Amino acid sequence: MNKSLKIIGTLVALFIVAPLVIVVPMSLSTSPSLQFPPPGYWFGYYVQYFQDPSWLRPTWNSIVIAFSNTILTMLLVVPATFALVRHKFWGKGLANIVMMMPMAVPHIVMAIGYYSYFGQLGIVFSKAGVVLAHTCLSVPITFLVLSANLKGFDQTLERAARSLGASPSQTFIHVTLPILRPGLLISSLFAFIQSFDETVVAIFISGRDAETLPRKMFDSIRQEADPVIAVISSLLFLIVFLALIAPLVPRAIKRLRGQAALIKTSGN
Numbered sequence: 001m002n003k004s005l006k007i008i009g010t011l012v013a014l015f016i017v018a019p020l021v022i023v024v025p026m027s028l029s030t031s032p033s034l035q036f037p038p039p040g041y042w043f044g045y046y047v048q049y050f051q052d053p054s055w056l057r058p059t060w061n062s063i064v065i066a067f068s069n070t071i072l073t074m075l076l077v078v079p080a081t082f083a084l085v086r087h088k089f090w091g092k093g094l095a096n097i098v099m100m101m102p103m104a105v106p107h108i109v110m111a112i113g114y115y116s117y118f119g120q121l122g123i124v125f126s127k128a129g130v131v132l133a134h135t136c137l138s139v140p141i142t143f144l145v146l147s148a149n150l151k152g153f154d155q156t157l158e159r160a161a162r163s164l165g166a167s168p169s170q171t172f173i174h175v176t177l178p179i180l181r182p183g184l185l186i187s188s189l190f191a192f193i194q195s196f197d198e199t200v201v202a203i204f205i206s207g208r209d210a211e212t213l214p215r216k217m218f219d220s221i222r223q224e225a226d227p228v229i230a231v232i233s234s235l236l237f238l239i240v241f242l243a244l245i246a247p248l249v250p251r252a253i254k255r256l257r258g259q260a261a262l263i264k265t266s267g268n
Helices: 002-027 044-051 053-086 092-104 107-121 127-151 156-163 168-197 200-205 213-223 228-245 248-267
Strands: none
Touching: 002 228, 044 053, 044 228, 053 092, 053 127, 053 168, 053 213, 053 228, 092 127, 107 127, 107 200, 127 168, 127 200, 156 168, 168 213, 200 213, 213 228, 228 248
16 A cells, blocks of 8 residues: 555656656747747746846745745734634634635736726736735635644643743743744745746736746746746746755754764764
8 A cells, every 4th residue: 555655656746747848948948939949949938037137026026026025925814723723703604705715716816806896996017916816825824824823732731831830922922833833934044936927916006117937937938938938937947946845954964963973973
């Protein structure tokens, strides 16, 4: 059974990684458009990406919007999660439905609604409008992750801290927050990725000054199939890969040091 699961997992991993076999070579192609196999190889499109303001501006916009969305989402979701998980009040079921509703509505429908409503508020085609829209989209998944962590939290630890004289704020900072830190980090990561990767809503409400990277990529592949798209895809994969292996590096170094110390001790 374990062998079968390993085979299935390997096949799924290969299926996910397979597009990189095409994308990475195309990012190094000398062709003026997306072409596979490439007629030749160079780093010209990487240089073009890092020197072209029309690509760097949307990249910076996406980073700023994603960070702002993450902060705003967590400020809204954390107290809401504590209220919905730990307290009973009238309308709690309705509040849960409202929190999850953006996940059930198609993004195209929400984009049209945002375009109309934000137009009346005068914030359509602005970074503020994109941040607010992305926050609404990030709330459900962030709430699900954080509520799952909070439901498994042992409240006797908080009661013990309070019985020892800790104030509510001290209990939250020194007891609750350290235990929930992994859930908060994962929730923040989901909120960031949701915003950074969102395309449909950004197409409707992000203007020239608030153009995001996914919208720029969508417009580019629709109009000219610029190979810079493959460059960005390769760079994003590299960032994700480095983020995944980064926690493993200290462990590997510690293991190597331990083995070296053991060899040295046995040699003596």
